[in-house]
Amino acid sequence: GAVVSQHPSRVICKSGTSVKIECRSLDFQATTMFWYRQFPKQSLMLMATSNEGSKATYEQGVEKDKFLINHASLTLSTLTVTSAHPEDSSFYICSAGRGVTGELFFGEGSRLTVL
Amino acid sequence: DAKTTQPPSMDCAEGRAANLPCNHSTISGNEYVYWYRQIHSQGPQYIIHGLKNNETNEMASLIITEDRKSSTLILPHATLRDTAVYYCIVRFTSGTYKYIFGTGTRLKVLA
Numbered sequence: 001g002a003v004v005s006q007h008p009s010r011v012i013c014k015s016g017t018s019v020k021i022e023c024r025s026l027d028f029q030a031t032t033m034f035w036y037r038q039f040p041k042q043s044l045m046l047m048a049t050s051n052e053g054s055k056a057t058y059e060q061g062v063e064k065d066k067f068l069i070n071h072a073s074l075t076l077s078t079l080t081v082t083s084a085h086p087e088d089s090s091f092y093i094c095s096a097g098r099g100v101t102g103e104l105f106f107g108e109g110s111r112l113t114v115l
Numbered sequence: 116d117a118k119t120t121q122p123p124s125m126d127c128a129e130g131r132a133a134n135l136p137c138n139h140s141t142i143s144g145n146e147y148v149y150w151y152r153q154i155h156s157q158g159p160q161y162i163i164h165g166l167k168n169n170e171t172n173e174m175a176s177l178i179i180t181e182d183r184k185s186s187t188l189i190l191p192h193a194t195l196r197d198t199a200v201y202y203c204i205v206r207f208t209s210g211t212y213k214y215i216f217g218t219g220t221r222l223k224v225l226a
């Protein structure tokens with residue numbers, strides 16, 4: 001099956017710093033990628049839709065200036081958590097849609113801990 | 116927008132069939148039903164999807180009612196490794212076909 005890879009899988013940072021998470025589709029081109037966050041024992045919450053070569057579309061309540069998304073190529077999207085605070089600690093998951101039916105493949109997730 | 120409802124949790128004995136229901140009563144004619152599962156601290160894993168007809172693959176079977184308002188995911192012989200949260204998703208087809216996750220069903224397979 002298709003593979004989507006995220007890096008890093010775990011990151012710990014100090015409050016006030018910025019953290020970048022990469023999402024790559026390894027064996028297919030993804031014009032659309034999605035970013036989710038997940039708190040413990042909760043479901044995945046869609047944060048934004050990332051389209052190659054254009055601005056991301058953010059879900060209601062998600063701060064676009066805090067969560068910067070860049071989709072510069074058909075195989076790479078990045079999420080940057082700017083000026084991170086402890087409440088930003090979460091599990092961040094990316095996904096990429098493939099083909100006409102848009103079947104979604106998910107990365108392994110990145111666990112962010114802000115001290 | 117179509118939404119899904121699932122029971123929050125289920126138990127199943129190892130080796131028995133696990134039947135996970137999902138209601139999607141407001142689904143529209145061109146929306147697919149997808150099933151994913153998430154094992155602790157991993158990204159969701161694709162299981163199966165369907166539109167109208169029942170579907171089967173090496174992992175599971177998907178039974179969709181004739182009116183398409185509900186579906187059932189069947190794991191024919193559950194193993195301990197099938198313990199996970201199972202999500203039923205109706206895929207929106209407007210714009211960028213984003214996937215919205217509901218609360219899912221936490222399946223525990225018991226030895």
